[in-house]
Amino acid sequence: MAARRTVSSLLARCLSASPKPLLPKERTAAIGSGILHRYSTAAAAEEPISPPVQVNYTKLLINGQFVDSASGKTFPTLDPRTGEVIAHVAEGDVEDVNRAVAAARKAFDEGPWPKMTAYERSCILLRFADLIDKHNDELAALETWDNGKPYDQAAKIEVPMLSRLMRYYAGWADKIHGLIVPADGPHHVQVLHEPIGVAGQIIPWNFPLLMFAWKVGPALATGNCIVLKTAEQTPLTALYAAKLLHEAGLPEGVINIVSGFGPTAGAALASHMDVDKIAFTGSTETGKIIQELAARSNLKAVTLELGGKSPFIVMDDADVDHAVELAHFALFFNQGQCCCAGSRTFVHERVYDEFVEKSKARAMRRVVGDPFRKGVEQGPQIDDDQFNKILKYIKLGINSGATLETGGDRAGNKGFYIQPTIFSDVTDDMTIAQEEIFGPVQSILKFKDLNEVIQRANSSKYGLAAGVFTNNLNTANTLMRALRVGTVWINCFDVFDAAIPFGGYKMSGVGREKGIDSLKNYLQVKAVVTPIKNAAWL
16 A cells, blocks of 8 residues: 555656665575576476456446447467467457447437536546445456566556546646636637547557556546557556446446557547547557548647657766666666667766676666566566567667677567666667667667767657666756757656646647646647626726
8 A cells, every 4th residue: 555655656766865776685596596497497387377357348448338249359478478379359340449439429419427526426436436446456467468568567657647646636626717808899708628529549458557547547537538549469457447437437438449450440540530639659650640530531630649769867976886777777677568668778978888897787686577477577578579579679679789798688488578688889880879679679879979879869759758867967967958858857757746747748648647738638628708788897
């Protein structure tokens, strides 16, 4: 419960005066005894732990009911630890998207949802948050089983953050106010903020529950109805969460969940003429397609949270030990499958060699294995495609002349585990320094001075986030203003409070998630003008 009370910055590894070592004595002893494995051993060779949860929801959720797809097709969702099938899930297609949109439209135009008071909507979201807390362990186990992330991360960080986000948006539901605007003449002018209507939402596989919250929370708080497409790799937890939403009192048709594939279900949702808004989190390449489909259909509003190649800048005044630990977290968190990962580690030449050696040692201590096992820091990658993509980038790094300090291969012989990998002597023209790898591969680059690192950090087509590690306030102030990114973390990384907006510059996206800014994504602005006769005042 303590973890839940301090959830506002749970996805953070902030700096403190006396940082604790990531591997305490008892964990080191466990590794030595063979209970856990470092990456350099057969991390995935142990018999997988049986997940402490059952899969109960595998159908589409349309108009409050779990139903088969119109085609009757299903697809397998796999356990990344083994590549084996967890369950077969209904495969939604164009006809299913049409059914879901029709249900959402009817719920918005005719149902009780738009006629509820904002306070009633708030109460439903609060009850939902309570149910999330009640089912924390089941949600976490499903998330780990379907995604491969460490169970402790899911149970102590991500599921509690899901309930925190819902309480945050519940608080906003009855505080979305209009305005009375003075006009140059005898007119009464109101500015109303109205729900946009039917919102299409497409979430990714790396943080299924958190992305569910980032999308669903503001849409419901502002009174919209939803059709949400899950990632085909991770369909299970959104279905479970939506069932809890209905248990909390959400009317039928307000949220609809379609499991399926991007070229079919995703494209149908983005191009649907009766969807008023589309929100997408995923790759920049797919984001471009979403925006094009939205434009070619009904010019629906679009928000996009896309890829990144975030710089993590270590200045020469840094405490190197501290910087190494933070940079390690910034890159390897969530198996490196994080859009804002600090994947370009820029280190000042005065401390570069020391930083590289200590980063190598830290990576070699990283505990890779079954994510249900206590003490494991890194589970498997999401699937075979991502696994092979990462190995391809590692090979490109070697062939381009970067120095492979450690890692570079699969871990174990079963599942999608990859050794924590570090490259030094990386230059800006190398593919591994330009493209989003989305895996446990750290690229360490050398720089000489502040102006140089600003120019190089900004040379990327992405602009999602950046990390700055310095003890100099002037340096921090210079960098926070000079870096063309949506978030700058100074002496911390991955601080994801519910109230902090998140989104990117350049090809990292359009719009913002979380915080007050996310509400604007789901609201229309309407001006209402009425003549006034014999006004006592204007």
